[in-house]
Amino acid sequence: MSIRAILGRLIGVIPTLLITWTFVFGAMRLVPGDPVLLMLQGTPISDVAMEAARAKLGVDRPIIVQYVSFLSNAARGDFGDSFRSRQPVTQLIAAEFPFTLQLALGGFVVGLLLGATLGIVAGVWPNGWIDTLCMTTALVGLSLPSFWIGMLLIQVFATGLGWVPVLGTGFDALILPSISLGLFLAGGLARLTRNAIIEVMGQDYIRTARAKGLTAWRVVGKHAMRNAVIPPLTLLGIQFALLIGGAVVTETVFARPGIGRLLVLAVLEKDFPVVQGVVVLTTTAYVLINVAIDIAYGIIDPRVQG
Amino acid sequence: MNAANLTRRPWFVSRLLGAPGAVAGAVVIVVILGLAVLAPYLAPYDWNATSQCRRLAPMTAEHWFGCDLFGRDIFSRVIYGARFSLAMGLSTVAISLLFGSLLGIVIAYAGGWTDRIGARVIDAMLCFPSIILAILIVAVLGVGLLNAALAVGISGIPRFARITRAAALPLVARDFVEAARSVGAGHGRIVLRHLLPNLAPILIVIATLDLGGAVLFTATLSFLGLGAQPPTPEWGAMLDAGREYVRYAPWTMIFPGLALFLTVMAVNLVGDRLSLILDPRQRDRS
Numbered sequence: 001m002s003i004r005a006i007l008g009r010l011i012g013v014i015p016t017l018l019i020t021w022t023f024v025f026g027a028m029r030l031v032p033g034d035p036v037l038l039m040l041q042g043t044p045i046s047d048v049a050m051e052a053a054r055a056k057l058g059v060d061r062p063i064i065v066q067y068v069s070f071l072s073n074a075a076r077g078d079f080g081d082s083f084r085s086r087q088p089v090t091q092l093i094a095a096e097f098p099f100t101l102q103l104a105l106g107g108f109v110v111g112l113l114l115g116a117t118l119g120i121v122a123g124v125w126p127n128g129w130i131d132t133l134c135m136t137t138a139l140v141g142l143s144l145p146s147f148w149i150g151m152l153l154i155q156v157f158a159t160g161l162g163w164v165p166v167l168g169t170g171f172d173a174l175i176l177p178s179i180s181l182g183l184f185l186a187g188g189l190a191r192l193t194r195n196a197i198i199e200v201m202g203q204d205y206i207r208t209a210r211a212k213g214l215t216a217w218r219v220v221g222k223h224a225m226r227n228a229v230i231p232p233l234t235l236l237g238i239q240f241a242l243l244i245g246g247a248v249v250t251e252t253v254f255a256r257p258g259i260g261r262l263l264v265l266a267v268l269e270k271d272f273p274v275v276q277g278v279v280v281l282t283t284t285a286y287v288l289i290n291v292a293i294d295i296a297y298g299i300i301d302p303r304v305q306g
Numbered sequence: 307m308n309a310a311n312l313t314r315r316p317w318f319v320s321r322l323l324g325a326p327g328a329v330a331g332a333v334v335i336v337v338i339l340g341l342a343v344l345a346p347y348l349a350p351y352d353w354n355a356t357s358q359c360r361r362l363a364p365m366t367a368e369h370w371f372g373c374d375l376f377g378r379d380i381f382s383r384v385i386y387g388a389r390f391s392l393a394m395g396l397s398t399v400a401i402s403l404l405f406g407s408l409l410g411i412v413i414a415y416a417g418g419w420t421d422r423i424g425a426r427v428i429d430a431m432l433c434f435p436s437i438i439l440a441i442l443i444v445a446v447l448g449v450g451l452l453n454a455a456l457a458v459g460i461s462g463i464p465r466f467a468r469i470t471r472a473a474a475l476p477l478v479a480r481d482f483v484e485a486a487r488s489v490g491a492g493h494g495r496i497v498l499r500h501l502l503p504n505l506a507p508i509l510i511v512i513a514t515l516d517l518g519g520a521v522l523f524t525a526t527l528s529f530l531g532l533g534a535q536p537p538t539p540e541w542g543a544m545l546d547a548g549r550e551y552v553r554y555a556p557w558t559m560i561f562p563g564l565a566l567f568l569t570v571m572a573v574n575l576v577g578d579r580l581s582l583i584l585d586p587r588q589r590d591r592s
Contacts, residue, residue: 019426023431027443139574142519143518145567148566152563244437249437249529283434290433
């Protein structure tokens with residue numbers, strides 16, 4: 001991939017971010033009610049103080065000025081202060097982010113191991129009972145409500161057997177949330193991997209490898225796998241979106257700290273600066289990760305041109 | 307496979323019922339629909355009547371699924387919950403399908419700058435992780451069952467619009483569109499009478515594939531406290547309410563969750579089979 005193509009991808013990020021940020025800004029202006037009253041949450045206030053608060057929030061200025069200042073603040077990572085804790089939103093998110101990252105990594109590892117295994121097994125022996133079994137398992141993974149499976153896991157392995165703690169933020173306490181998050185991911189990954197393997201197994205070079213007299217495992221392990229993992233891996237970006245969405249639910253079930261929990265609580269408490277900050281930051285992260293993967297893929301695989 | 311076969315209904319039904327999974331799924335869906343319609347006759351107790359039994363009482367012959375914190379019969383509540391799951395799933399998919407497909411067709415038909423800008427906006431909107439977008443919309447609309455359904459429906463619009471646009475683009479260039487225009491058909495007529503029917507199979511496929519996820523998604527919002535509120539007997543909300551007492555009374559969460567899982571699984575099994583039959587690219591593989 002040429003420098004020009006890479007620059008093109010990077011510049012393409014700007015309109016995307018502009019559209020998503022504009023949508024969030026617009027959505028937040030549609031919230032009924034005076035933001036100052038929402039911020040005060042029922043505390044009585046004098047008219048003078050009210051005007052001061054309005055000026056501080058910037059809601060007394062024309063909408064276009066508010067919009068421009070929102071964009072420039074967001075670009076600098078400034079989303080104002082939480083209505084509740086009065087702390088800067090960015091600081092709140094930064095404090096919660098490591099927990100979500102741990103959970104997402106844990107869920108990703110579980111999802112990848114389980115999903116790839118199911119997909120490879122199904123893809124190597126397609127259209128038989130093995131395939132049906134693996135794909136039904138994948139569908140179960142996609143259909144299981146992750147909050148339900150999370151509660152069942154807690155009930156059996158934490159409360160019942162006592163193998164892992166129910167609460168906490170240590171490694172032990174990460175196991176069940178990772179499984180619960182990973183199961184959903186595994187379902188989709190298994191399907192993708194299966195299709196990729198079936199496609200690769202039909203290629204000429206696989207037939208050549210077989211004709212050379214290589215064992216089935218060597219063909220799969222050395223030749224098929226390498227090419228089959230690329231399509232599912234390019235969908236890592238989509239996996240990120242699923243992980244973030246899953247984290248919202250998993251953090252709630254397991255009462256873990258994290259930005260998902262932060263977002264849900266902020267919606268329930270009408271803490272709009274926090275809602276705005278979390279939505280903008282997760283979406284921006286998603287866009288940037290996808291571009292990074294796109295570029296990396298272009299560098300690794302010369303067939304992808306710019 | 308020839309074209310005449312496609313229009314014969316028994317062929318279609320027999321293909322759909324040819325897979326044991328799809329049959330099981332169809333049976334479960336019929337049962338869920340039956341429960342939803344006949345809930346007042348099938349439920350042994352009032353779904354909202356408290357003190358029907360001891361608080362958090364376990365499963366007995368009188369109360370098959372046990373009782374919740376307020377002494378309500380969980381079996382009756384699970385039956386009434388069937389009214390929400392499929393209805394919420396169908397209405398959210400209907401919102402995504404209606405607005406998404408119209409948007410996709412219109413920008414593909416309009417072409418030029420409209421299409422370029424429209425496609426760009428759709429792609430950008432797809433950058434919101436869908437649950438984050440739905441939560442943002444709930445934040446704006448306010449918490450509640452209908453708002454959650456609306457949010458899930460709206461968050462699906464970009465996905466439907468992108469697929470519809472991609473499928474409509476090659477059609478717009480075809481001769482029959484030009485022919486319709488030359489005999490004086492208006493834009494509205496071309497979009498609704500000529501383009502839409504040609505897109506129907508793919509729209510049905512994506513709608514059915516989306517349905518399971520939509521059921522799960524709305525229940526998830528209720529579980530998070532953003533959708534159905536107590537005492538509504540919605541499965542996600544019931545799971546949320548039972549969360550605090552799980553260790554003393556696991557039945558408060560086992561049965562609503564099982565009902566939700568079976569419904570989503572059934573819809574997914576039928577949806578998968580349906581997409582295999584309707585999607586011409588996949589037809590040979592089955």
